[in-house]
Each structure stands twice: as structure tokens, then as C-alpha cells.
Amino acid sequence: MPRSTATAIWDGKLKDGGGQFSAGSGAFRGTYTFATRFEGATGTNPEELLAAAHAACFSMALAAGLEKAGTPATRVATLASCTIDMVDGSPKITTMRLEVRGKVPGLPRDAFVKAAQSAKDNCPVSKALKGNVAFELDARLE
Numbered sequence: 001m002p003r004s005t006a007t008a009i010w011d012g013k014l015k016d017g018g019g020q021f022s023a024g025s026g027a028f029r030g031t032y033t034f035a036t037r038f039e040g041a042t043g044t045n046p047e048e049l050l051a052a053a054h055a056a057c058f059s060m061a062l063a064a065g066l067e068k069a070g071t072p073a074t075r076v077a078t079l080a081s082c083t084i085d086m087v088d089g090s091p092k093i094t095t096m097r098l099e100v101r102g103k104v105p106g107l108p109r110d111a112f113v114k115a116a117q118s119a120k121d122n123c124p125v126s127k128a129l130k131g132n133v134a135f136e137l138d139a140r141l142e
Contacts, residue, residue, distance in 0.1 A: 021049070037084075038091070047082040047093060054125045055080035058098055061123035065115050066104055075103040075142075096129060097136040104141060113139045 005024030011017055015034045022029035036043035055078040066073045083095040100116050116139035120126055126135065 047084050050093070050125075051080040051082040051096070054082070054096055054098070054123075054129070057123045057125040058100070058119055062100065062102070062116055062119035065119055066102075066107070066112075069111075069115065071104055071107045071111070073102050073104045077101045093129075093133055095134045095136060097138070099138045101140055101142050107141065109141055112141050 006021060007024070008019055008021040010019040018031060018033045020029065020031050030044050032043060032045050033041065035041035037045035037047070058080070059076045059078045062078075063073050063076050066076075077100065079099040081095075081097040081099075082093060083097075084091050085094045086092075087094065098116075098120060102112055102116075104112055116137060120135055120137050121130075129135075
């Protein structure tokens with residue numbers, strides 16, 4: 001399997017410094033600061049990047065599971081929300097919420113929810129976070 005890489009550089013002190021990150025593939029890059037991470041300032045942060053990775057991974061896993069079951073989706077759209085909280089005096093990623101909406105012709109709602117649960121439990125990003133982050137899932141057909 002290929003190895004995925006990314007680079008991050010931080011310049012300066014924590015509160016007045018800044019960072020830059022880039023994907024090894026060159027597909028994306030950006031900047032982040034203390035304010036974008038902890039104070040709600042406009043811009044990205046590591047948690048947003050993790051949420052993007054989880055949304056992408058989960059969507060692919062759900063599409064694969066539905067296809068394998070003989071009920072391929074025409075669309076899977078996932079919004080992932082990553083929460084960071086202070087735990088024992090330090091920041092910790094505590095929750096990942098996945099809100100998925102799917103278009104799957106002929107599939108009953110309960111079968112979609114079951115497939116989404118399986119994808120949540122088994123996609124590689126979920127497996128990496130399992131046991132350390134609480135998961136929430138809201139799965140609905142469109």
C-alpha cells in the first residue's frame with residue numbers, strides 16, 4: 001500500500017506564531033494559527049483536516065459496503081464534525097460526529113442505517129480513532 005504524507009511547519013510561539021501544512025501529493029495546502037484552532041477565527045486547523053479525512057474515508061467505506069451488498073449508492077454525502085475539548089487540563093479530540101445522507105434506490109431506511117453503522121465501525125480512520133474518540137452517527141436517506 002502506498003504511504004500518504006503531509007508536512008507541517010510551525011513558526012514562532014504558540015499564541016502569536018503560525019503554521020503551514022501541505023499534502024505530500026500537492027493536492028492541498030493551508031495555514032493555521034492558535035486562533036483558528038482554539039478561538040474560532042476564520043481559517044483551518046488540525047481538527048478540520050481530521051474531519052475531512054474521516055468524512056472522505058467513511059463515505060468511501062459506505063459506498064463500498066452498499067455496492068458489495070448489491071445496492072450501490074448514487075450518492076453519499078458526509079459532514080464530519082470534530083470536537084476538541086479541555087480534558088484534565090489539556091486539549092483532546094473528544095467527539096467525531098458523522099452526518100451522512102445517501103441516495104440509494106430501493107434501499108430501506110433501516111438497511112441504510114445498518115450499512116452506515118458498519119462503515120463507521122470499519123473505515124480506516126474510524127479504526128484509528130476507535131477507543132479514544134466518541135462517535136456519533138446520523139444516517140438518513142434522501
